[in-house]
Amino acid sequence: xxxxxxxxxxxxxxxxxxxxxxxxxxxxxxxxxxxxxxxxxxxxxxxxxxxxxxxxxxxxxxxxxxxxxxxxxxxxxxxxxxxxxxxxxxxxxxxxxxxxxxxxxxxxxxxxxxxxxxxxxxxxxxxxxxxxxxxxxxxxxxxxxxxxxxxxxxxxxxxxxxxxxxxxxxxxxxxxxxxxxxxxxxxxxxxxxxxxxxxxxxxxxxxxxxxxxxxxxxxxxxxxxxxxxxxxxxxxxxxxxxxxxxxxxxxxxxxxxxxxxxxxxxxxxxxxxxxxxxxxxxxxxxxxxxxxxxxxxxxxxxxxxxxxxxxxxxxxxxxxxxxxxxxxxxxxxxxxxxxxxxxxxxxxxxxxxxxxxxxxxxxxxxxxxxxxxxxxxxxxxxxxxxxxxxxxxxxxxxxxxxxxxxxxxxxxxxxxxxxxxxxxxxxxxxxxxxxxxxxxxxxxxxxxxxxxxxxxxxxxxxxxxxxxxxxxxxxxxxxxxxxxxxxxxxxxxxx
Numbered sequence: 001x002x003x004x005x006x007x008x009x010x011x012x013x014x015x016x017x018x019x020x021x022x023x024x025x026x027x028x029x030x031x032x033x034x035x036x037x038x039x040x041x042x043x044x045x046x047x048x049x050x051x052x053x054x055x056x057x058x059x060x061x062x063x064x065x066x067x068x069x070x071x072x073x074x075x076x077x078x079x080x081x082x083x084x085x086x087x088x089x090x091x092x093x094x095x096x097x098x099x100x101x102x103x104x105x106x107x108x109x110x111x112x113x114x115x116x117x118x119x120x121x122x123x124x125x126x127x128x129x130x131x132x133x134x135x136x137x138x139x140x141x142x143x144x145x146x147x148x149x150x151x152x153x154x155x156x157x158x159x160x161x162x163x164x165x166x167x168x169x170x171x172x173x174x175x176x177x178x179x180x181x182x183x184x185x186x187x188x189x190x191x192x193x194x195x196x197x198x199x200x201x202x203x204x205x206x207x208x209x210x211x212x213x214x215x216x217x218x219x220x221x222x223x224x225x226x227x228x229x230x231x232x233x234x235x236x237x238x239x240x241x242x243x244x245x246x247x248x249x250x251x252x253x254x255x256x257x258x259x260x261x262x263x264x265x266x267x268x269x270x271x272x273x274x275x276x277x278x279x280x281x282x283x284x285x286x287x288x289x290x291x292x293x294x295x296x297x298x299x300x301x302x303x304x305x306x307x308x309x310x311x312x313x314x315x316x317x318x319x320x321x322x323x324x325x326x327x328x329x330x331x332x333x334x335x336x337x338x339x340x341x342x343x344x345x346x347x348x349x350x351x352x353x354x355x356x357x358x359x360x361x362x363x364x365x366x367x368x369x370x371x372x373x374x375x376x377x378x379x380x381x382x383x384x385x386x387x388x389x390x391x392x393x394x395x396x397x398x399x400x401x402x403x404x405x406x407x408x409x410x411x412x413x414x415x416x417x418x419x420x421x422x423x424x425x426x427x428x429x430x431x432x433x434x435x436x437x438x439x440x441x442x443x444x445x446x447x448x449x450x451x452x453x454x455x456x457x458x459x460x461x462x463x464x465x466x467x468x469x470x471x472x473x474x475x476x477x478x479x480x481x482x483x484x485x486x487x488x489x490x491x492x493x494x495x
Contacts, residue, residue, distance in 0.1 A: 038161065041066050041079055045391040051118040051138045053145045060087045060118065060144060064391035067189045069155070069182050077172055080186050081159045083108070083385070084194075085118055086148045095200035095229065095493065096148040098187050100216075102208030102237065104174070105404035107158035107397070108151035109381045110373075111206055115234070115476040115485070116143040117151065121380035123373045124477035126351050130372050134379035141482035146493050147202060150190055154183060156404040159385070159393045175409045180212065184219040188226060200229040202493070207443055207473065210236020210434075214420035217430070221423055228423070230431035230492060235443045235473045238451055239415050251292040254326055255284050256447040258312065261332050263438035264349035265314035268336075272438050272470060280312060281446065296324045329441050330363055345369035346442045348472020369472070374399055417451055421461065428460035431492045435467045435485060437475030465492065 044065030050057050062085055069078035087094060099111045113121050113136065120139035122128055143149060153160040155173040162169040172178055191197045201220075205213035210233035220226040262280045266272050288308070294301035306325035310317040313327060315335055320327060333344040334355070342352040345368045353368030378399045385391050398404075424430055434452070436445030445468045455461040467488050469481035476482040 038163065039394070041081075041159075042392045045389050047389050049118065051142060051144065053138075053140065053142060058087065058118075058144060060085050062118075062389055064385050064389045066160070067186050067193070069185070071172070077164050077168070078155045078162045078182070079160060080152060080155060080183075082150055082152050082186075082190065083112060083117075084148070084150045084190075085144055086194075087144065093199075094148050095146075095202055096150060096191075096196055097143065097202040097204055098190075099149060099151045100154070100183070100203070100205040100209035100212050101157075102206055102210070102212075103157070103400065103405055104154075104179070104208055104408045105157060105398075105401040106208070107153045107381070107399050109158070109377045109399055110474065111204065111209075111234070112149075112151040113377060113380055113384075114474060115206075115482065116141070116204070116489075117149060118142045118144045119384070121376050122477075123376045124348070124351070124369060124474040128372060128376070130375035132376060134376045134383065136380055136384060141476065141479070141486045143486060143489060146490050152183065152186060154179065156401050157398050158381070159395055159397060161395070170407050170409070174404060174407045176215075180215045180219050183212070184216055184224050184226075187216070187220060188224050191226065197226070201226060202230045202232070203228055204232040204234065205236070206234040208237050210234060210238065210443070211416050214416040214423060218419040218423040221426060227427065228430060230433070231423075232489060232492070233432075233434045233448075235436055235440055235475075236434060236448065237443050238417055238448055251289050252450075254292065255288065256444045256450070257327075257329060257332075257441060258284050258288070258309065259446045260439060260441050260444040261327065261349070262312040264336070264344070264441075265312065267350055267439060267470070268314065277438070281449070283308065283312075284446070285450075292325075333441070334363060343368060345472065347474065348437065348439045349441060350439055351472065369474075370400075373474075421455070424460050424464075430460075431495050432463070433465040433467065433488065433492050435469065435475075435488070437471035437473060437481070438468055439470075439472040440475075442473050 044063060046061050046063040048059065049062050050059045064081065064083050066079045066081045068076050069080060071077045099108050099116065101108045101110050113119060114123060118139055119136040121134050121136055122132065155162050162173055164172060173182065203213040203216055213231045213233060217228040217231050220228055259277065259280050263272055263277060266276060288305060291301040291305035296302050302324050306321040307317060309325045309327060310320040313332060315327065315332065319335060329346060333346060333349060336344060336349065337352065341355055341358050343355045343365060345351045347367065347369045351369045355365060357364040378397055381399065382397045386393065424432060434448050436448060438445065449466060452464055452466055455464065469475045469484055471478045471481045476485055
């Protein structure tokens with residue numbers, strides 16, 4: 001997720017540290033006297049399950065296990081827990097996909113039990129409640145029909161853990177550079193452990209996970225000797241610098257948000273029309289920019305811009321004019337339902353909650369969707385891992401770790417687009433797909449569209465697919481959008 005707290009935007013870090021080495025869950029090497037004393041992790045556990053896809057039962061093995069992370073002296077410094085779903089077949093016959101969520105500080109449960117895993121729990125749709133029964137059921141939109149799946153929880157999330165003190169943990173795990181280095185070795189370690197080095201490998205990442213996977217693909221390709229057949233970025237956070245509003249000179253942050261605000265308004269009016277959205281995009285890239293750069297002293301341009309923005313967002317024209325047509329996300333989410341006392345989510349503006357302090361001049365609530373998804377996903381994940389599979393751990397399962405997010409070393413100048421270009425340039429056969437929800441204001445789709453329009457016109461760069469579906473950051477929570485996502489992904493894998 002781009003934001004764990006509604007007031008915190010996610011960024012990354014570039015500080016150089018030594019790359020941790022990787023091994024499987026065998027005995028640790030080296031001097032372990034500096035390790036934090038924790039109970040040993042449970043050995044890998046597997047169970048046989050089945051899921052009905054398109055009317056047919058598919059049998060598979062669900063495994064919960066871990067990979068040890070070693071430093072450059074062979075000392076075990078961390079343990080990364082994964083959940084894998086594999087279909088019995090020739091080890092060369094099926095691709096395997098490694099899945100990462102974002103945050104930083106998010107476990108992989110959202111992609112696992114909401115998007116592409118074989119079982120899912122209901123969350124993230126208007127009307128869902130934290131107190132609803134956290135019951136897993138077959139996911140008709142699972143990708144298990146065309147790829148094995150490995151969901152990885154980075155250190156500090158899920159049951160994955162550091163064995164170092166706080167300072168060493170931040171240095172070795174909570175930094176964008178070391179994050180990519182040790183996670184690429186986790187992928188490598190799982191492939192070696194399971195004899196899957198020669199098959200096809202794919203990566204999928206959501207939100208900050210979408211920031212990760214282009215970097216992971218290039219790291220695996222250029223440093224680890226592991227070719228990646230394709231990557232899928234779900235609601236990705238691709239350009240941290242583009243969303244900052246520290247300067248009033250650039251229209252870009254306002255441009256990126258406006259189409260998503262319009263999409264939310266159109267959906268409330270009755271539905272999103274792609275042709276109408278294309279008109280919004282054209283306006284945003286042309287007249288909006290011209291009127292914005294004319295400056296607020298140009299009354300005619302500011303009047304024109306404000307009137308059009310009010311029409312597109314559904315906000316009070318007088319309010320939009322007072323803001324000179326520059327509508328920030330927080331104002332939009334609070335004002336679109338001011339008369340009803342409800343507020344929208346930054347992850348999907350049409351998922352709402354009641355404003356606990358509607359009279360406060362400042363927002364005094366956490367995100368409606370974010371607060372609503374922690375209980376069902378945590379309960380479902382813990383029951384599945386510890387009760388159904390039988391992999392035991394007494395620690396708290398960290399679905400979203402605010403501590404990891406707080407401790408992450410940030411540098412909004414870092415962008416994965418450079419790594420994406422390099423990886424595709426080196427391997428034109430690599431399939432790439434970026435997917436978004438229309439209503440997402442945490443990682444708006446228009447930012448990805450603008451990035452793709454700046455790609456080189458020659459070679460494989462124009463083959464990157466962009467799909468936008470009804471919904472928000474977790475558009476896949478809507479059954480129809482999840483089904484469309486699965487169809488588009490299956491076509492990508494067939495290519």
